[in-house]
Amino acid sequence: MTSQLLGGLVAAVLLATGASAPSAAATNPPEASAFARRPAISSVSISPNGEHIVAVISADGKRRALAIWKADDLRSAPHVVGSDPRSEIIAAQFIKNDRLFVTTQQLADFSLSGTAERSYRTRTQVLDLEGNPVRIGLKFDGLTDEQQQFVGIGGLVSSLPQDPQSILVRDPMRGDTYVLNLYTGRSERRERGSDRFSSPQADLNGEIRARQQVDFDNGAAYIAQWIKDPSGNWAEHFRWYARDRKPVSIAGFSNDPNIIFVSHVEGRDHDAIYEYDIAQRKLGDVAFAHPLFSASGVVRSRSPQDFGEVLGFSYEAERGRVYWADPQMEAAFSQIRAALGVRDVAVDWKDTATGQVARLNVGEGADIDIVSYTDDRSKFIIRKAGGSLPPEYYVLQHGRMSLLGRANPELREAKLGPVSLVQYAARDGLTIPAILTKPDPTVFGPGPYPSIITPHGGPWARDELDWDASGWTQYFATRGYAVLQPQFRGSEGWGQTLWRAGDGEWGRKMQDDKDDGARWLIEQGVAAPDRIAMHGYSYGGYAAMMAAVRPNGLYQCAIAGAGPATIDLFKKGTYNSRFLREFQHPTANGEDPLRRIGEVSIPIYLYTGDRDTRVVPAESRTFAAALERLGKPVQLRILPDMEHTINTWTPENTEAILTSIEEFLKTSCGPNGL
Template identity: 25%
Template structure:
């Protein structure tokens, strides 16, 4: 018999007089964390006359715009009825706001634009089964942009010049096997990128549409994710690279195009160079950021140094420059205090003045949000795993990062795996900590941002050393009094979902339960069903995961697929899946649910027919999280807000195992 929960008394003890109890910290409603923000993703037009942002219209996130001088005159630009718009950008002539949108999470993103004055909306890429890409926008070519469209061959994006006024598409370059292109500010293609058989990339110079036969630069697998050309200066004479060749972390390198001479502008032994601020007028680098434990800006040119110092001094939290005018006189700055909702500010450079535009989630002002604490955790072989810990308020009322007593823990694993967790407000950390759990997110080997050696350490290590890193982090949490070994759940999406399945299948008694969101269960079928437009990256997948075209690779993929060990699963499992997911096909979840059901192993399976790789619609995300927190409450003895009508309000289909998730059977009656 599977025991889902142990008495909460395991975590009781003698508390110091100043300590809080859970009863002292109110429950934060799910809707306040995962519902629509009031405003988000603001952009200032290049001419500085307009502000745009994303905000609800009739309950769905849409585009809004207002004169920069009078936000009271805001008006909606779009009228999406079901699927939220999640990002947008300005046309270079400041006449329209552009955005991409798919259908039901299929990731066939089409490009749209809305004229600010007339409100007319145009679908610039009105094609079926097509994924449009924005390749280059230049303020020096205000009437057009470059886009990639794969409607001729789904594997490759042909390059088109899009006339923004007429919507006319003009072919610039037919793509016969190149993974991408880099253009200059005159919208001329200058570099073409082609995948190599070893998982690396070859870069070729492009001259007047002709691609050189001789490589400009060749990069092997080791440097493939940390070396690439970034941008040309406006005069086209200088090319910036992110470059890890002959070093570990990616440096910012400047190359003279005529001579080929390179100069290192910035490097950091701890982490790759991250976001770069370029002068809108010249294209020259002004500043860069480094994100090791936290993000920090470093000025390159004197003209921006004073501004960054002013923002650091006058913002309460980590700040990010998100949008700037062409004249560089006004910036939009997002400020993240972690323990308060994020806000967006208008920065007037000349006046050295910050004006708050909005708070994204005002309903969280005054809420008991918990601090996030960066941690450096040592893996068993000595690698340093940059991680982030959030504790319930009542075991760390002083926000010290030290728990006064052990509490249950959720190991929250990021997707990718070639991505990373970072410092800042995290809705999942806040929600789970408020429910009574320590939350630990670990940048396991293979994560990006910490140099090429750290990425390569994850090669062929799915379910092995990458999983060992997660186990080592759990042991660190146990040793440091954060939790106890029998009270840890594992949860994540995409690769994090795979890690969850690996956790309950490969180490079946380590975790008390697992929550898998769009995670692959069978690495063979995962690689067979990747989208065709990922063709350029296929060899890199094979070299870093396992090659299904070789016997050795087949054996490795078989032994790393949780599906083949489904019979070993002993602990409760909850699975969420988008039916239209193009990255992790719905069969990835169906296969392991079927295998567990055939052996009468408890599993709860929830599918959303209008979602893809994750849940974009808040109503669906809230529904799955309602199921999740009640599932975790049974498993870990934490707190939970009742499911209520959350599932009924969504498109959720409970395909299997409603009886194993508390309250779910009643919620769907």
């Protein structure tokens, strides 16, 4: 990749995509189906030689299919491969120039253990460029025919970029790894799995060089990181204890068989990536560290000219980012970003741990990711998306950019609201990050607006400044609501200080952070003081239940999706694992909304899926029944064939969630609706 190849790219974008001045948006907000649909395009990948492109598509927004284009003939219709009537394609990627690794999903009453379990299963297979299944003779030891059919060819460990015919896969039950020839169908076991070891990691040559062991030291649970040295000998190199919560992991490999990259957080608030000398068993220099965010991985070249060289380092910022160390990749990224009209907005960012303020530049409304590229780095697949823009996929080749497709084409002309990265101070002074989505002021005026506080699940999770696939933020912004996603204490991905501050604070300081976010919205003139609700899912559903309990008068109503009515369910789940018993179980203490049911003072809407195995529907049913006995206003909806995670939601269920929440807010939230 050279800068000459990208010359004139801005003009090429306008020519290739047919960009023009947008027409006036319709005055009516977009239908719920525009947000709830299956993405019209997702999971886009280009072949290593750049001759073909594959994506998962959905023309009608309901059923998904596979589309395969000839890269040099994008004007022609792709070859489309439909999903099986019983299962659905959810992901695809090139593993060789003419072989695709495809994942499907199916609703089933079967689990790998053989017991009946009403849930969704995933299966993997290999297809050729015509969409035909490749005949594979793989049979994992110890699996019944039904179990083998269930898992397909197992998990992809390595595409073996230097092997033109084979890949490395792993049996998800026993942990054995196999070299699988995609053209003869033959397989050979590379390494046996073990009850002692898990999480095998292969280098670019396909050699398993790292694995982990869960064990106990005088009853204390720990994870040991084992590494294979250049002579082929395994040894334990690192050990981190569950109770300390300071993970050490292998972030990547280098071309030097004695040097690997290790992710380490000791002595820092954010993970850094170090070089590690296997022979000397010693951490060396910091290979990459960001002053404000955690480093997470290493990006290496697959080009024959510089195979295995480090191209960049990934890190967790306001969204997943890559620091491109390779000058050509950095130049390409910057020029593509400019060509696609990404503008930066400056944010004064206060570090939660140190209190130091730095200037952070983030994309205004959207940003780009290079999601796939050829081995020689001459052709790229670009994803452009953000809080105000549903994903768009572009192909850059021969110095020209072409639009491949939009995930939510019905929203192209919609008046979506501005989204920004913000921070506010909790009542004890802790700095809380948040993502704020406001209605379009040209449609709804300058505010204040009716507002929704939307805490994420987990609670060890986080939100990103990216398109919200659930639709919860922009659906309500297009209806005049402001939405705040607080990254409350206990959230992961923003540093150790914020994460650990949530220990034992369920329904207490963690809840204060959400309430303080509501008060901050009022102070900023964003939220109307008497028109605020809370809507959360999973742990966020628990938080919404607690919002109904708290006697602070902040909220007019609460909406709880699949929320645990007590902490007991979470604590039992973490206690049953000896590792989680020390890692997460001690942090889950606080208030139980069910035990304070008599204090509920606002209307609440509960919804959950009938197939939810993570937070069983009985949690919502029990909470609703207790409220009904007390004569308190409550609504309950059980959605059919819905599991806990969003990948199992049908468009019909997603649409039902959006529209039923909207109806509840209008008709049942507070005295006059929200």
